[in-house]
Amino acid sequence: MAKRPTIIDVARHAGLSKSTVSLVLQNSPLVKQETRKRVEQSMQALNYVYNRAAANLRGAEAGLIGLVINDLRNPFFAEFAASAQMAFAEHGFATVIANTDEDTAIQDQVIASMVEHGVSALIMSPAYGDDGAVFERIARAGIPALQVLRMANADTGRFPFASLDYEAGSIAAARHLVEIGAKDIAFVGGLPDRAVTHERMAGYRAVIAETGAEPFTLLGRPTRAFGRDAALKLSHDPRRLDAVLCFNDLVALGMLSGFAETGVAIGRDIALIGFDDIEECALAFPQLSSVHCDIGAFGRNAAATMLAWLETGERPPEKAFSPVTLTVRDSSGRR
Template identity: 65%
Template sequence: MSRRPTIVDVARVAGVSKSTVSNVLQNSPLVRAETRAAVERAMGELGYVYNRAAANLRGVDVGLIGLVINDLRNPFFTEFAASAQMAFAERGYATVIANTDETPEMQARVIASMIEHGVSGFLISPTYVDDEEGLEVVRRAGLPAMQVLRRIDHRTEVFPFATLDYEAGGRLATEHLLSLGTRRIAFVGGLENRPVTLERTAGYAAVMGEAGLPTFAVHGRPSRAFGRDMALRLHAEHPEIEAVLCFSDLVALGMLAGFAEAGVRVGRDVRLVGFDDIEEAALAWPQLTSVRCDVARFGREAAAAMLEWIGDGVQPQENRLAPVELIVRASSAGDV
């Protein structure tokens, strides 16, 4: 069924009346247990989700967007969410924002809840799941949904995907470090084999290969704590490392602290580059060189594409890469 299933469809499949289905949805005690079970089975087969908001607000035009974010504790994703929310608000749409905390079960719950409460569409920066069931409930509901920054469903003809050109960012950063004369360059951070990690390391690996140099990567949760621990470990176990490209600014900021603790002068003894260019990168000491993704602009553009889809029926292109640039500061170039 390509359209969104209705209460009439549920009644037909369950072999009951429309009013009986309505009584089940309202948790009426008058419905027999076996009848309730038949209706619930039919709902499951059809992928029907009760739209509580629509039931309560008949005839009212509710402009509500579901904004589902994998990690709102990370400033990168927070800035994206804030920019998208403000763009929606400027066009008169309210936003329901949920943090899934990188938990597939939480993601499934918040998506189902948002559908139930009548969102017009979704903008989703998803947590990774092991299968392609993560967005299937959205497809069954017949709602437009964009995947941003991460892709968990390869059906981009159904769920368009927009992200940043991470591979180009890795290439720019590595070429910059090579131009400074460093040759032993490490890549630190990012969960191994995750698509975003592979994308951010691809440019690094390509440039190192072209220069005939070996790669050295250490993966882990992209956090400050991991970055600090890795700075101490590299200093103790791999003093030959001359430069580090980090998976994210959070890892790089942690490495700044770890290197300071070890007495290593960042920008002189070791060159350091982050990824994302969050606000704190320019406020750190030394200031952090970083791949700027301009996630605020990306958030506004993603929201605009979503609104055009909802309002005018113009579906976004299946795959879109937004450009990035390298912002050089003291952590890699020394006194600049």
């Protein structure tokens, strides 16, 4: 007896994703007419019969998007997830959000569960260190998957990557520090074996090389606690720094506290710039300069990219980088 064609067979024949075919079968208004016609032609060519009774048993999972986030405790990633979720909701999609806490085992577990429950697509800010097995699981399921903010799998042909132009932001921040007269500038925070650390540090290194000065880096976990400890250490270092560019705002906010403890006046004795521009930067004292990434808009754009992928079957570009800007406040605005 010949094997009955499946939804995956239809997707392959039509040259579309499994999720797009599923949307057609659900009569989703998101699907363009030309895409619907391609699916119907493939169904006819393969003699595919849609089992609506079985599909109704899976109805709760229809139109479900998986958001897999490496660190929801960080306001930067939390705002991304909330913005993407709201954008999907506006288009009738429900989302299931999982925090992996930078643990690849948890990441594997939650993605396996999402795949089993029939998510239509995945957006991932992945944990580093995966051996590739989780991405192969996604590929076998035929689910569109977009990597955002950090790239854990280099195969962007299958798993496109969208992020922010971190290097440009780092260049803008470092040049601003040079322009206000800083000569001894440090880069603080970020784990040394992470690509995102090198991206955020690349612009700093380029600008320091232009000045002929020596770069000075103090790397570590991108947390408030590390930032405070770094400030305490640098306050007693014989090398007199006059500016610091931080890996992220959490490190910078921690440094605000550490420098305050030792009597170092931010904005006068030392200039300080964060990275991400989370809401707290404008509420801190002194207000914190930061590389503004507009993570809310980025989250909405990531959702729009995925919706277009589901609607048309067209893949997003393999790599896409959104622009960033520098927001100057009191921590670096006056010398």
